Amino acid sequence: MRLRLIGIGPGGPDDLTVTAVKALESVDVFLVADKARGVDDLVMVREQILRRHTSGRYRTIVVPDPPRDRAPEQYATEVRDWHAARADAYEQVLRTEVDDSETAGFLVWGDPSLYDSTIRVVERIRERGVLDIDYDVIPAVSSIQVLAARHRLVFNRIGGPITITTGRRLGVEVASGADNIVVMLDGQLACRELDGNWDIWWGANLGTSDEELVAGRLGEVLETIETARARAKALRGWVMDTYLLRRADRAVSG
Numbered sequence: 001m002r003l004r005l006i007g008i009g010p011g012g013p014d015d016l017t018v019t020a021v022k023a024l025e026s027v028d029v030f031l032v033a034d035k036a037r038g039v040d041d042l043v044m045v046r047e048q049i050l051r052r053h054t055s056g057r058y059r060t061i062v063v064p065d066p067p068r069d070r071a072p073e074q075y076a077t078e079v080r081d082w083h084a085a086r087a088d089a090y091e092q093v094l095r096t097e098v099d100d101s102e103t104a105g106f107l108v109w110g111d112p113s114l115y116d117s118t119i120r121v122v123e124r125i126r127e128r129g130v131l132d133i134d135y136d137v138i139p140a141v142s143s144i145q146v147l148a149a150r151h152r153l154v155f156n157r158i159g160g161p162i163t164i165t166t167g168r169r170l171g172v173e174v175a176s177g178a179d180n181i182v183v184m185l186d187g188q189l190a191c192r193e194l195d196g197n198w199d200i201w202w203g204a205n206l207g208t209s210d211e212e213l214v215a216g217r218l219g220e221v222l223e224t225i226e227t228a229r230a231r232a233k234a235l236r237g238w239v240m241d242t243y244l245l246r247r248a249d250r251a252v253s254g
Contacts, residue, residue, distance in 0.1 A: 001094065001133050002103045005118050007111045007140025010240065012207030013049045015141050021053045023138045027105035028058060029098055031090060033065040042238065045208075046107045061097055063089050075168070083117055087124035094131055111142040115166070115184055143242045144182050146206040150213055153201055153244060155182065170194075170245075179247035189226065191218060191245060200225070202243035204232040212241075217248065 006023050009015035016024075032046050043062065050058065066085035072078035098104050108118050119137065126133050144164070148155055155162050163178040167186025174181070174194060183191065191200065198218040202225050205211050212228040214221050233239040 001100050001131055003122060003133055003135035004103060004105045005108055005112050005135060006105055006138045007108045008049055009141045010110055010143035010146055010207040011045055011205060013052050015207045020138050024054050026103055028102040030058060030060045030105045030107060031093060032060055032062050034062045035065045061093055063093055083120055086121045091125045111140040112137050114142050143206050147203045147242050150203055151201040151215055181245045184242050197248040199246045199248045200243055204229055204239050204241035210235045
């Protein structure tokens, strides 16, 4: 059985690469996760992408996404258990609803290599040995690339490093000395807790018609970000935001 993991970018139907569009046409059946949180817009965006970029010769199977604890005491354990449950759900669908002669596809939000579980889940299915699976991965324009383009940013200082992390680990990265930080998966705006002078370039629901952008000194624009974030969530029922933080009172390396 052949699987294709196709990165579709952060949400804009025009942000797919040419390679991704060509890959869509090679797929017979798409497996789409339904997170069952009263938010079906993510499924609808995937359907919009397929309508725009394919001839329609495919079918779609919506797979209920296993529930998970978003604030567990043991985060890594919870995520691994969730990956195992996802592997169970997808393996069952592949065994019972997809023929061995067909190509199945996953539309991966963002880029498959960056804070996404699809590759890990497919590897779990392969390791079990029940299905003979071959797969490839099609990269995408990620939300951090769209963020940079919208704000006309170069992420790194001259000769300097970039730290890419999550809101959950932001405090750890800052404590370790990071001062040029791209933050993803931050549902609580952890940057509120930072001390010192920081500049921020923030974006939400990037690539969609309702994207929001804010930039400035963190302490001066935080309230604006919170308002824009709430507006984006109200319009779509979900919000995915990404931002660059750069310490403003540290000399540029060169």
